[in-house]
Amino acid sequence: MSKNKPSSFAPYFTATDADQVRAAFLATGQLEGYASLSELIEAATLKEVRRLQRKYHKGRPWEGASPGSLRPGQRTRAEQSTEHQDRP
Secondary structure (H helix, E strand, O other): OOOOOOOOOOOOOOHHHHHHHHHHHHHHHHHHOOOOHHHHHHHHHHHHHHHHHHHHOOOOOOOOOOOOOOOOOOOOHHHHHHHHHHOO
16 A cells, blocks of 8 residues: 555446445455455556556556546536447
8 A cells, every 4th residue: 555645536337236335345354455445446546547557657656646637526417428428
């Protein structure tokens, strides 16, 4: 888990997905060495970020994006629907 926590944000999960995340942590967190649910979510997120870096940025980190550079909140249903239609 990251040592420095200068900023934070919270992911949104459906109720079903949130139940599964909590259940996975309760069932395996101690076995896998996760001290908290946040640590599990952080590890999973950073694993995906590294995959995206390898695929789209020659394995290099991107220049950081500061707090406030993203629009707050979830996307609208229309935006989410369009996003899913564009996926293969």
